[in-house]
Amino acid sequence: MENIERLEVLWYTTFNDKVKVIPTYIEGQILQNFLDENNRLPRWNVAF
Incomplete structure (x- = not known):
């Protein structure tokens, strides 16, 4: 078990106009x- 109390996700725009x-x-x-x-x-x- 990871014992994670909080997970923060940040979203950035990398491709637009x-x-x-x-x-x-x-x-x-x-x-x-x-x-x-x-x-x-x-x-x-899991990619590498």
């Missing part, structure tokens, strides 16, 4: 930043 960033690119950047800072991928990551 003004912003043009591929969502998969952003996902990769977030995972890379986590890996660089923690020397591992997030525990719940």
